[in-house]
Amino acid sequence: MTATQAGEARAGVEVRLEDLRRSYAGVTALDGLSLTLAPGELVALLGPSGCGKTTAMRLVAGLEEANSGRVMFGGRDVTGLPANKRDVGMVFQAYSLFPHMAAWENVAFGLQIRHVATGERKQRALDMLELVGLGKYANRYPSQLSGGQQQRVALARALAIRPQVLLLDEPLSALDAKVRSRLRDEIRRVQLEVGITTLFVTHDQEEALAIADRVGVMQSGRLEQLGPPTEIYSRPATPFVADFVGLTNRMRGDVGGGAIKIRGASIPLVHPDVPDGPAIALVRPEAVSLVTDGEIEEGPLVGTVIAVVFLGAVSRVTVDLGDATVLAQMQTSAASQTPAGTKVRLAFRNDPVLIQREEQAAPASA
Amino acid sequence: MVPFFLYVGLFLLLPTVVIAGGSFADKNGSLTVSNLTSIEQAYLVKSFVNSAIISVASALVGAIAGALLAYAVATGNPRGALRRIVTSASGVFAQFGGVTLVFAFIATLGTVGIVTVFLKDHGIDIFPNGVWLYELSGLTLIYTYFQIPLMVLVFLPALDGIRPQWREATESLGGSTWHYWRYVAAPLLAPAFLGCTLLLFANAFSAYATAAVLLTQGGVIVPLQISNLFTSETGQAQPGLAKALALAMIAIVTIVMLLYALLQRRTSRWLR
Numbered sequence: 314m315t316a317t318q319a320g321e322a323r324a325g326v327e328v329r330l331e332d333l334r335r336s337y338a339g340v341t342a343l344d345g346l347s348l349t350l351a352p353g354e355l356v357a358l359l360g361p362s363g364c365g366k367t368t369a370m371r372l373v374a375g376l377e378e379a380n381s382g383r384v385m386f387g388g389r390d391v392t393g394l395p396a397n398k399r400d401v402g403m404v405f406q407a408y409s410l411f412p413h414m415a416a417w418e419n420v421a422f423g424l425q426i427r428h429v430a431t432g433e434r435k436q437r438a439l440d441m442l443e444l445v446g447l448g449k450y451a452n453r454y455p456s457q458l459s460g461g462q463q464q465r466v467a468l469a470r471a472l473a474i475r476p477q478v479l480l481l482d483e484p485l486s487a488l489d490a491k492v493r494s495r496l497r498d499e500i501r502r503v504q505l506e507v508g509i510t511t512l513f514v515t516h517d518q519e520e521a522l523a524i525a526d527r528v529g530v531m532q533s534g535r536l537e538q539l540g541p542p543t544e545i546y547s548r549p550a551t552p553f554v555a556d557f558v559g560l561t562n563r564m565r566g567d568v569g570g571g572a573i574k575i576r577g578a579s580i581p582l583v584h585p586d587v588p589d590g591p592a593i594a595l596v597r598p599e600a601v602s603l604v605t606d607g608e609i610e611e612g613p614l615v616g617t618v619i620a621v622v623f624l625g626a627v628s629r630v631t632v633d634l635g636d637a638t639v640l641a642q643m644q645t646s647a648a649s650q651t652p653a654g655t656k657v658r659l660a661f662r663n664d665p666v667l668i669q670r671e672e673q674a675a676p677a678s679a
Numbered sequence: 680m681v682p683f684f685l686y687v688g689l690f691l692l693l694p695t696v697v698i699a700g701g702s703f704a705d706k707n708g709s710l711t712v713s714n715l716t717s718i719e720q721a722y723l724v725k726s727f728v729n730s731a732i733i734s735v736a737s738a739l740v741g742a743i744a745g746a747l748l749a750y751a752v753a754t755g756n757p758r759g760a761l762r763r764i765v766t767s768a769s770g771v772f773a774q775f776g777g778v779t780l781v782f783a784f785i786a787t788l789g790t791v792g793i794v795t796v797f798l799k800d801h802g803i804d805i806f807p808n809g810v811w812l813y814e815l816s817g818l819t820l821i822y823t824y825f826q827i828p829l830m831v832l833v834f835l836p837a838l839d840g841i842r843p844q845w846r847e848a849t850e851s852l853g854g855s856t857w858h859y860w861r862y863v864a865a866p867l868l869a870p871a872f873l874g875c876t877l878l879l880f881a882n883a884f885s886a887y888a889t890a891a892v893l894l895t896q897g898g899v900i901v902p903l904q905i906s907n908l909f910t911s912e913t914g915q916a917q918p919g920l921a922k923a924l925a926l927a928m929i930a931i932v933t934i935v936m937l938l939y940a941l942l943q944r945r946t947s948r949w950l951r
Contacts, residue, residue, distance in 0.1 A: 374847075374851055375850075376847055376850065376851070395850070396847070396850035396851055397849075397850045397851070397852075397853050397854055397855055398853075399851075400853075401851055402851065402852075403847070403848070403851040405844045405847070405848065406844075408842055408844055409842070409844040409845065409847075409848045410848075411845060411848075411862075411863055411867075412867070412948075412949040413866050413867055413949050422849075422852055422854075422862070423852035423853055423854075425862070426852060426853045426854045426858055427853060456948060456949075470848075470852070471851070471852075474852060474853060480851075
C-alpha cells in the first residue's frame with residue numbers, strides 16, 4: 314500500500330474527550346479529563362503508573378465505561394457505543410497477536426469479521442504488512458517473530474480495518490532499547506502516511522517527546538499540561554511536569570522581586586508575581602554551565618566534579634558543592650575539559666525557572 | 680535422573696515387559712499367540728466395548744462439566760476463595776475412588792440412600808425401571824465424581840493461558856463475543872480440551888477399584904475381566920489371556936496418551 318492509498322483510506326477525524334471521570338471502588342483514576350485531538354494528530358499521554366493515562370485510552374476504546382463525561386469522534390458521540398462498534402484500531406502493550414494465526418491472518422482478522430471477501434482481505438493484509446515492512450513474514454506465526462516484529466504486525470492489524478482512530482497502549486514498553494527507538498520512528502512514519510488521529514499512551518518521556526505532535530502530562534487522573542514537546546520540556550507549566558519530564562536540579566533559594574537567588578546567583582521566575590520567601594528552584598541540567606577559566610576562588614557556587622557520564626553528543630557532569638550535588642549537561646567536548654576532580658564554578662543560564670515551596674516539595678538537592 | 684529411571688523401570692517398564700512376555704506364553708511357558716487371538720471371543724470384545732462406552736461417557740461428561748467449572752475459576756479472582764477451594768478440592772477428589780467412593784454413592788443414591796429416600800418421600804422415584812446404580816450407567820455416574828475434578832486440574836492451566844488482550848483485540852477489531860469464541864478462544868482451547876478429554880478417557884479406561892467394589896459379579900469391563908481371569912474360583916484361571924488383555928489395554932492407553940501429549944504440545948506452544 315502506498316502512502317497515498319493509505320491516506321485515502323480514511324482521513325483523520327477530530328477526537329474529543331469531555332470531562333471524563335472514572336473511579337474504581339472509590340479510588341479516582343480519571344478526574345475530569347478533557348482533551349481534543351485534531352484530525353490526523355498524534356497526542357501522547359505521558360505520566361507515571363496510576364496517573365490515569367491507560368484508563369483514558371480504555372475509555373476512548375470503549376473497553377471501559379466512564380462514570381461521566383463524553384467521547385466524541387468527528388462530532389459524533391460514541392460514549393455509549395461498545396468497543397466493537399467504535400471503529401478504533403488498538404495496539405496493546407504486548408502479547409495481543411492471536412498465536413494460532415499467521416501474521417497475515419492476524420492482520421486480516423478484522424476484515425474477516427467485516428465479511429470482506431477472502432481474496433481481498435488477504436491482499437489488504439499483505440499490503441498492510443508491506444506498509445510496516447513485514448511483507449516477507451506474512452506466513453510466520455507470532456512465536457516465530459521477534460517482539461518488535463510482533464508489534465509491527467499488531468500495528469498493521471489495527472490499521473487494516475481503516476479505523477477512525479488509532480490507540481497505542483505502551484506498544485514499545487516490552488521491547489529492548491534499540492528496537493524501541495526504531496519501531497517508534499516506524500510508528501510515526503506509518504501514522505503520518507495514513508494520516509490517522511492517534512492517541513499514544515506511555516510512561517517513557519523520551520518516547521512521548523520524540524513521537525508526538527503534542528504531549529499531555531498526567532498526574533492523579535488530571536492533565537497537568539498539554540502542549541508541543543518543546544514547550545513541555547522547556548516551559549513546564551507545573552513543578553510536577555518540570556520534575557517528571559527531563560532531569561531537574563532542585564536548588565534551595567530565596568524568592569524576591571520576581572527572581573530567586575540561589576547561592577548568590579539570581580535567576581528569573583516563570584511566574585514572577587509570587588510572594589517572597591524561601592523556595593526550591595527547578596533548574597534543568599542544561600541551564601547549568603561550568604566555569605573553569607582563571608583562578609577559581611572558594612564560594613557558594615564552587616565545587617568539584619565527581620562524575621562525568623558520557624551520553625554520546627552530550628555528557629552529564631555531577632558537581633559536589635559540599636552540602637549538595639548539582640547536575641550540569643553540556644557538549645561532550647566541553648565536558649572532557651572537566652574530568653573528575655576538577656574544581657569548577659557553577660553558572661546559571663538566565664532562563665526563567667519554576668519554583669516549589671518547601672511544604673509542597675520533595676527534598677531539595679542543593 | 681537415576682531415581683527417575685529407577686522408578687520408571689521398576690513400576691512401569693518391568694510390569695509392561697512381564698505382561699508382554701506373559702501374553703505370548705501358554706500355561707507351560709511355551710511361545711504362543713493364542714492368548715492374543717482369544718481376545719476376539721465375544722464376551723471379551725463385549726467387555727472392551729463396555730469399557731469404551733463407560734470411558735467415553737464419563738470422559739465427555741467430566742470434560743464438559745469440568746471445563747465449565749474451570750472456566751468459572753479462571754475468570755474469577757486469581758487469588759480468590761473460589762479458586763483456592765475448587766483447586767484444593769479437585770486435587771483431593773480427583774484421587775478419590777474405590778470402597779469409600781462407592782460407599783458414598785450407595786449411602787446417598789443406593790436403594791435406601793438418603794437422597795433416594797428423600798426424593799421418594801417427595802414423590803420422585805429415581806429407580807422407576809430398576810436400580811441402575813449397579814449397572815454401567817451407575818458406574819459412569821460414579822466415575823464422573825473423579826473425572827470432573829481431574830478435568831479442572833488439567834484444563835485450568837490452558838484457560839489461564841488465554842490472555843485478556845485477545846478478547847480486547849477482538850472487540851477493538853469489531854468482533855463480538857461470538858467472534859471471540861468462534862475464531863480465537865475455541866481454536867486455542869480445542870487441542871487442550873481434546874487432549875484433556877483423552878486423558879479422562881484413559882483414566883476411566885484403566886480404573887479398577889471403583890468398578891470392582893460396585894460390580895462384584897462378572898467381567899463387565901476389561902479391568903474386571905482381567906481380574907476374573909487371574910483369580911478364577913473354579914480353577915479356570917487364564918493368566919496368559921489376562922496378560923493379553925492387559926497388553927491390549929496398555930496399547931490403547933499408550934495411543935491415547937500419545938495423542939494427549941501431542942495436543943498438549945501444540946497447546947503449550949500457543950498458550951505459554
